[in-house]
Amino acid sequence: xxxxxxxxxxxxxxxxxxxxxxxxxxxxxxxxxxxxxxxxxxxxxxxxxxxxxxxxxxxxxxxxxxxxxxxxxxxxxxxxxxxxxxxxxxxxxxxxxxxxxxxxxxxxxxxxxxxxxxxxxxxxxxxxxxxxxxxxxxxxxxxxxxxxxxxxxxxxxxxxxxxxxxxxxxxxxxxx
Amino acid sequence: xxxxxxxxxxxxxxxxxxxxxxxxxxxxxxxxxxxxxxxxxxxxxxxxxxxxxxxxxxxxxxxxxxxxxxxxxxxxxxxxxxxxxxxxxxxxxxxxxxxxxxxxxxxxxxxxxxxxxxxxxxxxxxxxxxxxxxxxxxxxxxxxxxxxxxxxxxxxxxxxxxxxxxxxxxxxxxxxxxxxxxxxxxxxxxxxxxxxxxxxxxxxxxxxxxxxxxxxxxxxxxxxxxxxxxxxxxxxxxxxxxxxxxxxxxxxxxxxxxxxxxxxxxxxxxxxxxxxxxxxxxxxxxxxxxxxxxxxxxxxxxxxxxxxxxxxxxxxxxxxxxxxxxxxxxxxxxxxxxxxxxxxxxxxxxxxxxxxxxxxxxxxxxxxxxxxxxxxxxxxxxxxxxxxxxxxxx
Numbered sequence: 001x002x003x004x005x006x007x008x009x010x011x012x013x014x015x016x017x018x019x020x021x022x023x024x025x026x027x028x029x030x031x032x033x034x035x036x037x038x039x040x041x042x043x044x045x046x047x048x049x050x051x052x053x054x055x056x057x058x059x060x061x062x063x064x065x066x067x068x069x070x071x072x073x074x075x076x077x078x079x080x081x082x083x084x085x086x087x088x089x090x091x092x093x094x095x096x097x098x099x100x101x102x103x104x105x106x107x108x109x110x111x112x113x114x115x116x117x118x119x120x121x122x123x124x125x126x127x128x129x130x131x132x133x134x135x136x137x138x139x140x141x142x143x144x145x146x147x148x149x150x151x152x153x154x155x156x157x158x159x160x161x162x163x164x165x166x167x168x169x170x171x172x173x174x175x176x
Numbered sequence: 177x178x179x180x181x182x183x184x185x186x187x188x189x190x191x192x193x194x195x196x197x198x199x200x201x202x203x204x205x206x207x208x209x210x211x212x213x214x215x216x217x218x219x220x221x222x223x224x225x226x227x228x229x230x231x232x233x234x235x236x237x238x239x240x241x242x243x244x245x246x247x248x249x250x251x252x253x254x255x256x257x258x259x260x261x262x263x264x265x266x267x268x269x270x271x272x273x274x275x276x277x278x279x280x281x282x283x284x285x286x287x288x289x290x291x292x293x294x295x296x297x298x299x300x301x302x303x304x305x306x307x308x309x310x311x312x313x314x315x316x317x318x319x320x321x322x323x324x325x326x327x328x329x330x331x332x333x334x335x336x337x338x339x340x341x342x343x344x345x346x347x348x349x350x351x352x353x354x355x356x357x358x359x360x361x362x363x364x365x366x367x368x369x370x371x372x373x374x375x376x377x378x379x380x381x382x383x384x385x386x387x388x389x390x391x392x393x394x395x396x397x398x399x400x401x402x403x404x405x406x407x408x409x410x411x412x413x414x415x416x417x418x419x420x421x422x423x424x425x426x427x428x429x430x431x432x433x434x435x436x437x438x439x440x441x442x443x444x445x446x447x448x449x450x451x452x453x454x455x456x457x458x459x460x461x462x463x464x465x466x467x468x469x470x471x472x473x474x475x476x477x478x479x480x481x482x483x484x485x486x487x488x489x490x491x492x493x494x495x496x497x498x499x500x501x502x503x504x505x506x507x508x509x510x511x512x513x514x515x516x517x518x519x520x521x522x523x524x525x526x527x528x529x530x531x532x533x534x535x536x537x538x539x540x541x542x543x544x545x546x547x548x549x550x551x552x553x554x555x556x557x558x559x560x561x562x563x564x565x566x567x568x569x570x
Contacts, residue, residue, distance in 0.1 A: 031275040033310075038272050047272060 021070075021088060021097040022063040028096070041095060048094050054130035057087045061097045090131035196495060198230075203494030205231035206240070210425055211470040213243040214433040216309045219470070221251040232259050234497065239426035241266035242313045271312030277301050277319060278311070278395045284321065284335070284369065285393075285401035291334045293327045294387045295402070298375065298412055299430070302403035305394040307433025314426065314433075318370040324383040328373040335371060378412040380449055389446070391439075406438045407446035410477070411454065414461035418541075421534035422464070423496040431461055432471035435481070442476035453541045460485055460543050464493060488545045492532045530555040 027042040037050040037058070050058060053074075060070045071084045091097045205228060212219045227235065227248070235244040236259065245263035248255040255263075281301060288295045297320065304314035323331040374383050381389075389405035404412060413434060417427045448455035463485035465471040473481050535551035536542050542551065 029272075029276060029279070031271050031312075033271060036268075038268055038275075040272055040276070047268075049268060 020063050020066050021061040021092075023058050023061040023091075023097050024095065039096065044095070046094075048096065048131060050091075051130045054087050054091065057084055057130075058091060058096060061088075061091070087130050094131060096131075199495040199498030200491055202228070202231050202234060202498030203496065204498075206234050206425055206497045207468045207494060209235055209244055209247050210240060210429060211247075213247040214308045214313060214429055215436070218247050218250055221247065221254045227254060227256060227259070230498075232256065233500070235259075236262055236266070238266065238315055239424050240429070242270045242315060243426070243429065246309070246313055266315075267312060270315045271310065274301065274304055274311035274314075274316060277316055278305070278397060278399065281319060281393065281401050282395065282397055282399035283338070284319070285399055287334050287338060288321075288323070288331060289400050291330060293323055293331050293334065294383075295327075295331065296322045296375075296383075296386060296390055297393055297401050297403045298322060298409060299416070302393055302409070303413070303430045303433065306403070306409075307430070307437040314429070318368045320370045320372065322372040322375045322383070322386075324387075325374050328371075331371060335369060339369065375412065378415045379408065379454070380451070381408065405446070406434065406442050407444070410434050410438070410462075410480075411447045411449075411458060414458045415454070415537075417461050418457055418533060418537035421496060421531035421537075422461075422493045423499075423531070425497050428461070428465050428469055428493070432465040432469045435462060435465060435471045435473035435477045438474050438477045440476065442474070444477065444479050447480070456543065457537065457541045459483065460489060460541075464490060468493065486543050486545055488548070489533055489536075489543060496531060496533075528556070528559065530559070 029040040029042065031038040031040075032055075035052055037055045039048045039050065040046075041048065056074055057070060060073055065073070067084065067088055070088070074084055088097065209221070209227065209231075235241065241263050244259075245267040248259070248263065278301070281297065285295065285297075299320045300314075300316035301311065301319060304311040304316050308314045321331075375386070379386075386404060386408055387402070389408060390402040391405055393399055393401040393403045395401070403409065410431070413427070413431045417431060420427070422428060447458055459480050459482075462471075462473065462477070462480035463483060466473065466481045467485045467490055471481070530538070530552045532548045532552060535555045536548055538555045539547075539551040542548075
């Protein structure tokens, strides 16, 4: 893989009043879909899903606008039950912007692949949050999956038996 | 035989027949949901298209979950609450994976091109980016890459530098396929690189000709990666489907999507390479794609789907789709059964019993429905003979 750009800032650092939030770009892989944005953080191996409102706010974080200015530009968001302040805070908590103090510092999560997959879909649906953080299995997690001889041994309908060893005929449960 | 035993046998036969019909019904449910799901605008589901619990399990399989999400999310009344979250999760996960695979493919293609090696991507991401509304709708799994016979060792060496695994063994004599994992922060989502020494088993055209007819992979980052031309890719998809008995629905979705995506200058004669057996094989699979999934071939490819697919094949494929995926995968464990769990041997042998479609394909494309049982017996005998000949290695 191409060498990833080095981090140029520290996400979630304390901010002075009047800071203008800047969307983080380093070490992020961003996939924009018509109705949401999926972001994979190469530092934490976490994926975040932004709904359309959060995507709109994130896009405004170009370092030239204060939170108040973003609010005035995206005034429609204020009436949708999820205000700009809350979205900015969530973005900061997830390390996606700098310049806004997060209320809670995010901790790296440990979660197996199956739970990660489940959370990917349920978290956004179950909460009113515009920013949903979820864990994606790291290489270590993937490598430490269940030992299996066939799919029936794997513990989820989304996992199958792969990397079958030709000698032992044992593999590892992983996303098929 | 006692009367009781005879009665038990009849009940077993009836039960088996009932299971077979049930599998076919489940397969039909799967096919209803997947019809046209690869398109930008999937057709709405009919109001009576309820999804049974068993069908939900089949539709949540990794290969079709994103397509299922696409189709059912457009018809919320058909989408059970219990299905929505995991299907949406699978779709998001697949979109991320496809995006990362696109980046990885670009990197691999650049490395191989720098070494002067012609490489062709096929199946997986190559199809996901070719015929599907969004690459994430078609989970790609491994990244299949073929290189020419003479380039295989060099390609293994080049990939060995950017991958981990067993690069030193890749160019061992007689080895024509290798799995590698890229050294990257992303492999959990990335899948592996499946390096092939040519793709002769899916056609007779020399690799250099395949390269000449190849087209650029459609990615959003200007990747130099190339994939098979539409004619060669359609042939490969059809032959691959038959070889494996068509048990994965996404394989037929690939054929359907390709039939609808072929370029204007598509030349059917390049698909079969003048081989009537290959031609027949392509025809039956394309007809299945039309019958089962509602494919609408572009005019240049309609020639392959003029006749309806043989009814026995359509039913056999639907039955396969209605069976749990674990049944198809369990064949990997035969040697383990013999050595460690002899009690499971019979069921594992049963799981290996050739399906009618792959048996007819193995018999040289005899799709008229006659002698299928004979082909199954013959194929199984050959498999057993080969298995013993290999000393019990798969």
